[in-house]
Amino acid sequence: MADDFLRIDNLVKSFGGNTVVKGANLAFSKGEFVTLLGPSGCGKTTILRMIAGFERPTSGTILVEGKDISPLPPNQRQIGMVFQAYALFPNMNVEDNVGFGLRIAGMPKAERRARVDEMLKLIGLSGYGKRFPFEMSGGQQQRVALARALAPKPRMLLLDEPLSALDAKIRVSLRQEIRAIQRDLGITTIFVTHDQEEALSISDRIVVMSAGNIEQVGTPFEIYNKPATRFVATFVGQLNTLSARVDDPARRAVSIDGQPVVVPSLPAGARAGDTVSLTMRPEAVQLANGAARDIVLDGTVADVSFLGSVIRLKVDLGQGNAVHVDTFNDQRTPPPGRAAPVQVTLAGSDILVLGD
């Protein structure tokens, strides 16, 4: 699209004979918060580093506002970046760290001071200017790193797993803070993470990657509810996979552990006697409790995990299949105990038909 702020066309990166990014095509709008999500080695950080200019693409182009930035060195790209390891300069205090980019740009001292104060206020660390990095906690250091990246008013912000080194509570609060600041400033942001919960909670859009390929691009709602591939479905969130035997392809009749059910669709070319996989999210399956939906299956409770607001049951369906069922905690109704016979039910539309 002509109005894309950042566009990546056929981006390829190989190290020796190993291709880690295999022809990525992506477009980002101005002010968007996009997450590159995937397991270690999927190429997400390499894409980020190519945008920053730390890696040279083997082929392909990176366009910012229509101009190819590939020939520019990192110090001329006007991009802010936050690193996993904070990368604050140990010899400088907070003020000097935040003001580093401004000093390099030749900003007069008074103006620089005002901008540093403004940035420290933005990240809630006013009064910490004279402290050195080693005197601060990891969360505080990462906020300083964010202020340092934002101080020179970059065109876009790159976040390379900035929360990975922090403990769980700080991680949640800081990601909300990052998102709020990003919304305030309206800065185009690319966030790299392997944490699907993090990606789902703060992104406008998510790019799911695997082995150098882009598997799917979509909003968190689309990625979770309409995964395009089996990889996306299994990587993002929990997934039940049931093995079913096709009885009558014309009627879409299958049996799961000997229990006959009719499903809304079957993989193309499925024949009677074939085994197919049916997948669904744990929260799509419910205990029947008299209110049956399209599909009802008998089973026995194999395990009960109390997760706080959610209770996860593992229900054995008799001949090797097991399904996880997520139900909300209800203080008036205790969950069924182990070995209790139960009926589980789900809507046919909740079955995900996945490509490989």
Add this chain to the structure above:
Amino acid sequence: MKRGKPWAWIVFLLGAAYFLLPLIATVQFSLSIRRGTLSLDAYTNVLNSPQFQETFVFSLVVAVATIIVGLLLVVPAAYFVRLRAPQLRPIIEFVTLLPLIIPPIILVFGYIRMYNSSSILPLTNSTLGTNVLLTLAYVALALPYMYRAVDTGLRTIDVQTLTEAANILGANTPTILIRVIFPNIIVAALSGAFLTLAIVIGEFTIASLLNRPAFGVYMQNIGANRAFEPAALAVISFVITWAAMGMIQLLARFAPRTAPLTD
């Protein structure tokens, strides 16, 4: 030390005696210039000698020049090896060790052959040229210590991430080296600097064969012609060396501290 380990004490005392007894003997001899009484006359003679002052200042100036040239050569080299060509590290380490393997006498004959008055670059033709040659020879001599000190300093910081962080904020390579890398390895670099100082102050072979009025040459001359003054000089140069070592220890306390990675 815990009780019940007398062997540890015995080994410690034997080791201490091995190092301290010759030192005590030298100090005592240096104070014995007057028969039957202890006196600092040998030290006064040495310190008041114009030759001592001239040669000491000369060696000090050469040492400072050696340190500056050494740092200008080693810091960027060690930085680029670490950042861009880590596979070259074993080769660079081997090269920096060569001055320990090649005796200074071989080194200086090589220099004289290469830079004599009939060579393309006749450095030995002038006093300044010879001083430059002496400084460069000392840079080579101190290379094993300087490189290791700087490399150890670089190992304590995340060179790549700090470089990238400064780079994306607009800094070019010289700025990164001067404002980010060097201040974070300054203590390690100063360790190398003081080791260089200790080497240069006492060096004799190269200075003597290049015919420069260095402190090492003066010490040798005094040693050949006087009785008590060489002992006083030995004590003085020992104090200088230990002061340099003490400065290294002291400066280590002021190294920029690396921040914790987690809360």
